[in-house]
Amino acid sequence: MFEHTFIGLDVHAVSVVGCALSPDTGELVHAKMDSDPAVVLEWIRRCEPPVKAVYESGPTGYVLARYLREAGIDCVVAASSKLLRAPGDKVKTDKRDARLLAEMLALGQITQVRVPTRDQEDLRDLSRLRATAARNLAHARQHVNAILLRHGIRYAKDSKWTKEHVLWLHRQHFDSPVLQFTYDADVEQAELLAAQLKRIDQRVAAAARDCQYAAVIDALMCLRGIQTTTGFGLAVEIGDWTRFTGSSIGSYLGLVPSEQSSGQSRRQGPITKAGSKYARKLLIEAAWQHQRPYSRPGLRLLRQLELVAPTTRIRALEGNHRLHHKWEVFDARKKRSVTANTAIARELAGWCWSLAAPLQQGERMNAA
Template structure:
């Protein structure tokens, strides 16, 4: 069935430029209104239903999409990286953007972004808060290390940021009062951010234990390298794992090679880096852990196995052995570690899917 009216919305923080296309008559209707979901919904009701609307993903989020859907308007959010634009098109403005969106929607060429519910979006924000807190702490600690390194001070042991290391840091003193002031403030900032990260981690642990993704998180944590923060982040970033297959999940996360081929020439380049940057980063970091020696599950994994069904446990054991075996194979071939780890991360994404998707479907754990 062809929708009676298509609507393209170019959404900004203060205003929205709308373009409606009526296929039966070819009529184009334009409107500029305040960035208010109620005003947009009232404007869409001027047209004979059914109505389908689209706007580009971006910083304005999903409030407008949820509001229009609640009002009976089928609203989709288009992936901004997948919008088609002619190479020779050098004119870009709000009117053209809304027209481009409505034309792509009418042709069925819009790549939709999944609109999460409010609870999932809140969980995702918490996960990203944790990532930001860890990043801020790392930067603050780098500042402290940089000051010490520039003045020839080096901690004699390899393990840093322990209690002993903190006591050593507080014993260091500089003759210049301005330098001493800067050093003390950098240490104070690092300690405050470390305490903040602990509070966020505590909240993540509590949320992971009582959210719609708890079973998925427990299953993902049966794989090496996936702690509670990593499992939580992957679960809420991807949300509905049933949308993918074992092979397509790697493409969704941008872990497959880019390609530029023409005729008989085929060239593959770096990975596409599509999808969630944060989810891809979590997988890449977890993949390094599979390079470490492995013969049997450690204490953490043994405790984690108690929380999952036998089928999930067996599948996770297979994945851990398989991924470590792949690392051994790459090392034997002297493959560049960074490239090897990317390949492991791509396969790890498939193993994560094989654990998570069956739980959301309510069926048995299946192979990749």
């Protein structure tokens, strides 16, 4: 275990503080340098080889890790939420953080995060752009609805933001010029954001057809509640499905109950909400669709099932029946809908894994 020089890096936007630890001698070497991968690499190469480096995941991303790996340096990125810190340690500095990382790396106490390739990170940014655009559109529409509600104006029909509803919105006028300007600006903002979301959806659909996750996305879309944007989002957020099992993926996505147990007492609380918030949201939204009546696939699902292999098709059909049956069981027990939906989302994550992981494992075997 003590064959390496272990290097902890406290990385910031402007500077990097490094600490090199030699376990054989216990010697520590500290340095502060510019946040330039070439400068960091030059300093690391002064250390006694072989070396292994680590830094925390954060807003600086994975540029440094990829640069060091391409240069032949073994560099890992630590999950910041999994780092062990003493409760009584109230002094936190960059130098101490770098030393802590080096010591934990030497002890093998680092929980690594997956470092995506540049292409994978680009796809993930596109998926998150779509999520941000959808959220902004929902907020803009809420502003329009709130203005009308405050002034006692109600749309007669239940369905909103259809072509008919938008025409109705443009016919609304107020006596106050200030209020009229505010209302018109909110309606215009909502329409602009809707057009932007439509363009993003078109780009997501094109990327889903051509990217490295195309087969996985097609397989995920065989499950009810998962269409192009949801399948694309799950595929790029999770990336390598083979890292998990059908039971562990729910824990990774924060869909398992938290727990506080001591002695003879055992208390479970809300879900942990660990991992990707966006992937968890997609699964929870998709899980609601399995509550709807289901006896056989609809036309869209039938067309999608024709695009995948027979084994994937059979597995997806089993998953759709199983997930709907679980909803029927929860409804019969009069279980709270939100609690039931979380349980269904956790099981849906396992079914997604059962479709995606074999595909990626097969691609690796073919490549080998």
